[in-house]
Amino acid sequence: MKGTNEPCGTIIARLTCKLLQGWCCTDQVVNMAFDTTASNTGHLTAACIAIQLSLGRPLLWSGCRHHIGEVLLTCHIFTDLKVETSRSPDVTLFTRLRDNWDLVSHKERSPLSRYIPDEAEPPFLGKLRAELIACTAGVLDYKRGDYREFVQLCLVYLGADGAAHTPVTFQRPGALHKARWMAKLLYTLKLALMEQHIALLPHGTITTRQQVRKIRTFANFITHIYATWWLTCDTAVDAAWNDLTLYHNLYAYKSVDERIAASAIKALERHLWYLTGEMLPLALFSTKVPVGERRALADAILEQRPADLPMRAPQLRFGTGFGKPKFPTLSPTTSLADLANPDCWFGMHQLHIDPVFLSLAVEDWAASEAFQMGAVNVRAINVVNDCAERGVKLTSDFVAAARSEEHLQNVLQAVEHDRSKQPNLRRCKCKLDHN
Template identity: 25%
Template structure:
């Protein structure tokens, strides 16, 4: 896939100038400000920045003299971000494609979904402390999105209720360390945790993997906050990580200066809540495995050599690598 991005054609890019787009954007100024800040933040892969730039171009908030369209990258069914990037590019250059009205409408709808819902949630996904409340707020946003597109709203809600992993009783505790969550909600969470700790001396180590919410029950939690998901099982999280719960007895407004709270926050912030690291690892070994040999038998030998090398050199420091090999001694 290629795009004609010469000066004469980039003027044909269409984003919010399209009235049907502008009228359906939710808080465009707010999302633009957020995306502009994200441009200055380090991201694990270049496609994150590409997605941000495309969203800003779509919103016409990106400096025209700095617009650059990257060559198409890898496309994989498991990478929704790649689909988002392709959809934005195709929509921006839709006049250069022979698209049916149905296809144009489809790209129009998906781009609105990316801007209104997806991009901010995606960029915040690796932040563990934000995960529970973000999942809850995303569910609410998807339900409310029926005002923009009922079809997308219904489909996305029916799928997302099966992925509310971070709203289980233990992981909901992450929100205690969410700087964007109100102190009022944190106070209610702390009160619940303290009462449960006082009542239950021996707690069941089992915890439900995720809350089971049926489609017809979604409306019941739309007015709930993350403290709703705190239960007798929640205190287990603090015990698993040996977190001192004394800060729970103080006002959340003072937590930012509490040593125990800051130490606990560091633990939570260090938890991995996405599989992005695993995906990068798979991509790395796949590329490495293919660049040396394409012969399957030789690949097996290659992996054996790597395994043996790791056994001989378990430490990868410069000092260990400079030591003489066993057969040189």
């Protein structure tokens, strides 16, 4: 920042602690949710370490799961596939799609290029498709905007029942810059679905021959591996199970595309925030984790019980107890119980989880008062920072119009209220009938 030699993390920590003191909630903070950038997670002067130093006690670390998904998909897989090699701020492939949008015949009755399994397809892909279709049935009603469009495109691409006989509403491409990472999901699926329509245009108008194959590869990965994880990633109690399941699915996907699976595994291994011992107790409260897995995890945590309780500081961190948690090493046979370590008890202490229910049968946990109180605490953990990002965007848009902090807060609330009441008139729509 201008006018100071202080590290950015120190400045952020000072301002954060000042806000916490003003809100009178310093003692209630137990967890930090953040984008996993070096300025937040570095080992020396990053914001997460500086905040803990200012508070004088260690906190839990929760990497934003949406940011993890962005890094996994766009910074590694999309880049390693070399779908787009341009270094411009915009993805030129998507720019050509937008510029030539009206050249694609939206009135043709030729079918969309959906995914069609062949005889050589590994059986687990069919299982993954079924899981995604079942998952979308529970989330489609409350998704909106880009997320809702993403769900609909996945269903159409996979030829889900009902979706295969319904006209598809395609929104005209809007923002295409590389920072808008959802564009890679939406426009890749559109390009894959419209492959036969685009093929009627002169070669290179939108896609090249090499890009067609890479787009199809990327779309297959999105719909079979990535989409289910993405649609369920914002639930804290399911985070550990979802990440471990994703790792196992990626390992199995090597039989389909070893290159893309290896790229994804490499990225995921850098973001195992929720498979550390500190965060592992959250999985005890997940209904997605099978009963046998939860029982084994509870037994493993009990076996790792340290001599001195309560455990007020973690052991497996870089540097001091304020450093970044050390990530575990995974294998194709790793279970949640294999990841238990003494730091589980630090996480339970932070979240005020009474361990008395661990010795009970899993079927009896729901009736335990200790389990019920623990469930309330862990479900309050925030594992995405979308609200903070929306606040930053609003602030950057309207800070120049504010004459004081109070005035700025009033402006932001008024704008947010107005946007929630107005329909999205930014983009027109078109339909492709693929019966």
